[in-house]
Amino acid sequence: MANDVKPTRKNLMAIEDRIELSERGHDTLEQKRDGLIMEFMDILDQARDVRENLEENYDEAQKKINMARAMEGDVAVRGAAAALKEHPEITTESRNIMGVVVPEIESSKVQKSLDERGYGVLGTSARIDEAAEAYEELLETIILAAEVETAMKKMLTEIETTKRRVNALEFKLLPELKENQEYIEQKLEEQEREEIFRMKKIKDKKEKEEKEARQEEAEEAEADVVAAAD
Numbered sequence: 001m002a003n004d005v006k007p008t009r010k011n012l013m014a015i016e017d018r019i020e021l022s023e024r025g026h027d028t029l030e031q032k033r034d035g036l037i038m039e040f041m042d043i044l045d046q047a048r049d050v051r052e053n054l055e056e057n058y059d060e061a062q063k064k065i066n067m068a069r070a071m072e073g074d075v076a077v078r079g080a081a082a083a084l085k086e087h088p089e090i091t092t093e094s095r096n097i098m099g100v101v102v103p104e105i106e107s108s109k110v111q112k113s114l115d116e117r118g119y120g121v122l123g124t125s126a127r128i129d130e131a132a133e134a135y136e137e138l139l140e141t142i143i144l145a146a147e148v149e150t151a152m153k154k155m156l157t158e159i160e161t162t163k164r165r166v167n168a169l170e171f172k173l174l175p176e177l178k179e180n181q182e183y184i185e186q187k188l189e190e191q192e193r194e195e196i197f198r199m200k201k202i203k204d205k206k207e208k209e210e211k212e213a214r215q216e217e218a219e220e221a222e223a224d225v226v227a228a229a230d
Contacts, residue, residue: 005180007187019177026169033162035098040155047152050145057138064131071127080128100158102151107143111136
């Protein structure tokens with residue numbers, strides 16, 4: 001509250017410094033918020049594309065595996081899957097987007113050649129190969145989706161945090177500081193007017209006293225002249 005602030009020039013200068021600092025911080029946060037929103041929109045577009053690809057790849061993988069099961073039987077499909085010797089490997093790193101750390105997921109040994117899948121080429125059919133390839137592509141898309149979705153959530157959280165800080169400065173801190181500034185300025189102006197009025201009264205009183213003193217001196221001098229004449 002403004003009434004809790006002592007109206008001194010020192011406090012006024014301190015508040016003016018805080019207002020300047022807060023306004024700079026507000027501008028910086030606004031720029032950060034706008035930049036984050038632009039980056040988020042780019043990631044959102046990427047996420048939409050990844051989701052579409054994920055649905056398409058999932059549907060395609062389901063069709064391929066159902067065809068392989070229908071034509072080759074579950075035993076052959078499960079046998080081909082069990083023959084896999086090298087499993088996919090995933091490593092995570094991070095990158096910085098305007099102060100937000102988002103993951104980068106790298107994968108290896110996901111998509112494999114026929115001889116890398118572990119099952120004998122002569123013992124399986126093209127339908128099993130097609131199903132394996134479809135699921136490898138699906139897994140690649142899932143990994144990319146995990147990276148994009150995580151980045152999107154982190155960016156959204158940072159945007160909301162930055163927006164709250166901007167609003168706190170714009171609608172709470174700065175108005176309170178400016179209210180305090182106005183209160184102190186008004187009080188100082190009142191004090192200045194009171195001081196001017198007081199000084200004027202002192203001056204008027206002094207001038208009156210000096211005038212009276214001169215008048216008394218004049219009267220005394222006149223009395224002395226009359227006395228001398230007598």
